[in-house]
Amino acid sequence: MDCIELLLPLKAEYVSLARLAVSGVANRMGFDIETIEDIKVALAEVCNKLVQKGSNSVQSYKIVFNVSVDKLNIVFDCEDKSLRCIFEGEGEKLGVSIINALMDEVEFCSNNSYLMSMSIALKGDS
Amino acid sequence: MDCIELLLPLKAEYVSLARLAVSGVANRMGFDIETIEDIKVALAEVCNKLVQKGSNSVQSYKIVFNVSVDKLNIVFDCEDKSLRCIFEGEGEKLGVSIINALMDEVEFCSNNSYLMSMSIALKGDS
Amino acid sequence: MSGELKLRQENKQEGTCIYISGEVDIYSSQGLKEKLYEIVDSSEKDIIFDCSELNYIDSTGLGIFVGALKKAKQNNKRIIITKLKENIKKLFVITGLDKVFVIEE
Amino acid sequence: MSGELKLRQENKQEGTCIYISGEVDIYSSQGLKEKLYEIVDSSEKDIIFDCSELNYIDSTGLGIFVGALKKAKQNNKRIIITKLKENIKKLFVITGLDKVFVIEE
Numbered sequence: 001m002d003c004i005e006l007l008l009p010l011k012a013e014y015v016s017l018a019r020l021a022v023s024g025v026a027n028r029m030g031f032d033i034e035t036i037e038d039i040k041v042a043l044a045e046v047c048n049k050l051v052q053k054g055s056n057s058v059q060s061y062k063i064v065f066n067v068s069v070d071k072l073n074i075v076f077d078c079e080d081k082s083l084r085c086i087f088e089g090e091g092e093k094l095g096v097s098i099i100n101a102l103m104d105e106v107e108f109c110s111n112n113s114y115l116m117s118m119s120i121a122l123k124g125d126s
Numbered sequence: 127m128d129c130i131e132l133l134l135p136l137k138a139e140y141v142s143l144a145r146l147a148v149s150g151v152a153n154r155m156g157f158d159i160e161t162i163e164d165i166k167v168a169l170a171e172v173c174n175k176l177v178q179k180g181s182n183s184v185q186s187y188k189i190v191f192n193v194s195v196d197k198l199n200i201v202f203d204c205e206d207k208s209l210r211c212i213f214e215g216e217g218e219k220l221g222v223s224i225i226n227a228l229m230d231e232v233e234f235c236s237n238n239s240y241l242m243s244m245s246i247a248l249k250g251d252s
Numbered sequence: 253m254s255g256e257l258k259l260r261q262e263n264k265q266e267g268t269c270i271y272i273s274g275e276v277d278i279y280s281s282q283g284l285k286e287k288l289y290e291i292v293d294s295s296e297k298d299i300i301f302d303c304s305e306l307n308y309i310d311s312t313g314l315g316i317f318v319g320a321l322k323k324a325k326q327n328n329k330r331i332i333i334t335k336l337k338e339n340i341k342k343l344f345v346i347t348g349l350d351k352v353f354v355i356e357e
Numbered sequence: 358m359s360g361e362l363k364l365r366q367e368n369k370q371e372g373t374c375i376y377i378s379g380e381v382d383i384y385s386s387q388g389l390k391e392k393l394y395e396i397v398d399s400s401e402k403d404i405i406f407d408c409s410e411l412n413y414i415d416s417t418g419l420g421i422f423v424g425a426l427k428k429a430k431q432n433n434k435r436i437i438i439t440k441l442k443e444n445i446k447k448l449f450v451i452t453g454l455d456k457v458f459v460i461e462e
């Protein structure tokens with residue numbers, strides 16, 4: 001498994017960079033263009049929320065792309081642990097609906113040492 | 127100053143991702159398209175060399191983009207300290223000539239805690 | 253990157269046509285909101301969004317669309333969204349917003 | 358990304374024309390080298406590179422061009438590089454390779 005990490009300032013202007021990076025990773029893995037667009041949106045929903053809630057207490061956040069042959073797993077982390085479970089109680093909100101619909105597996109509240117995690121499978125026929 | 131970090135597997139297939147990331151950073155900073163192309167090549171020359179020399183001893187390397195209003199500084203680092211001064215004695219080689227010509231400041235052999243560093247200024251009129 | 257956000261307005265017989273092009277994200281949408289709400293508030297006809305050049309949108313942008321819809325309704329105007337790309341139409345369907353807006357080809 | 362590497366060969370009156378399109382980097386060039394050297398080795402005419410669709414090259418690719426030139430010279434053929442984009446032509450100038458190859462518009 002290959003692991004790529006991106007550390008970004010918690011600012012709105014760098015969310016597009018996260019999208020660009022994930023599109024590069026997903027393209028390299030062989031996802032089709034349509035799925036790459038989906039992944040970009042799902043990832044951005046998390047970045048948006050972190051940027052909105054993140055206030056000045058934290059300077060940056062980390063996105064880890066875990067690349068395996070048949071799956072892309074994306075893990076978000078941040079030193080400010082108050083950003084954990086950031087989507088809690090937002091079941092009806094646009095962001096959550098989008099993430100749930102576009103990704104195969106989502107862990108909004110992690111017991112582990114990160115904020116949240118989401119994965120999407122690379123279909124054999126794509 | 128904003129700081130963006132990218133950690134990449136030391137593999138040829140991820141150099142294009144480094145180029146993509148730096149083009150996003152430079153674009154956000156306001157560099158013109160031509161200069162962005164130059165920065166991509168200079169950056170890739172370092173990645174290429176690390177990938178070629180890096181053997182199996184190291185798994186990944188780090189690229190740090192230090193963004194200020196008028197300058198982009200790019201620092202490369204890697205746990206394998208044998209990759210320090212990786213361009214030494216290569217004064218005549220294509221890679222070195224390209225990096226020197228395209229970047230404003232280059233530190234091939236650092237005394238500091240990283241492999242090498244290069245910078246390019248954002249011209250006011252660009 | 254694949255396109256700055258741009259708004260262009262054209263007053264037509266059928267309504268006030270707004271061409272949105274580029275990417276609507278958390279950063280680019282910061283200026284969009286006011287501009288859009290102003291157009292909607294001052295429009296004496298229905299509003300038609302032409303999204304043929306809209307490449308990216310997420311919940312930030314969708315939220316702004318919803319806000320525009322609320323303003324339009326206050327003025328008894330409709331918002332008609334046209335020419336959505338497939339990946340973007342999908343987001344309207346996912347969120348149920350396809351039933352809130354009038355969406356046309 | 359902005360284009361996979363592709364090679365297309367066309368035998369013309371003036372020489373063997375090779376269209377290179379996409380990005381030649383450390384990864385994509387892994388297959389390029391053999392293919393290119395084979396074409397150069399078997400060509401009975403001069404080699405003309407058409408680089409109008411070449412978007413990216415770095416020292417990895419330039420090194421392969423130099424290798425191709427050496428093979429061509431052994432066979433008493435020339436290599437003519439045409440239609441380089443500005444940012445790429447710049448790399449030939451920086452490295453002095455503009456004096457080693459015949460470069461035409």
Ligand SMILES: Nc1ncnc2c1ncn2[C@@H]1O[C@H](COP(=O)(O)OP(=O)(O)O)[C@@H](O)[C@H]1O
Nearest residue numbers: 092093094095311314315318319347348349352
């Ligand atoms: N399916 C829906 N139908 C109608 N309005 C919706 C729907 N989903 C969300 N909205 C509205 O869109 C706006 C933005 O939604 P959301 O991002 O979920 O909430 P918030 O802006 O409160 O975080 C809100 O005004 C919400 O009421």
Ligand SMILES: Nc1ncnc2c1ncn2[C@@H]1O[C@H](COP(=O)(O)OP(=O)(O)O)[C@@H](O)[C@H]1O
Nearest residue numbers: 218219220221416419420423424452453454457
């Ligand atoms: N200005 C030049 N003129 C002619 N040949 C050159 C020039 N610069 C480099 N070369 C040749 O290009 C090839 C690749 O160069 P380089 O990347 O510098 O070396 P290497 O492949 O040994 O690391 C070598 O064969 C070298 O001799």
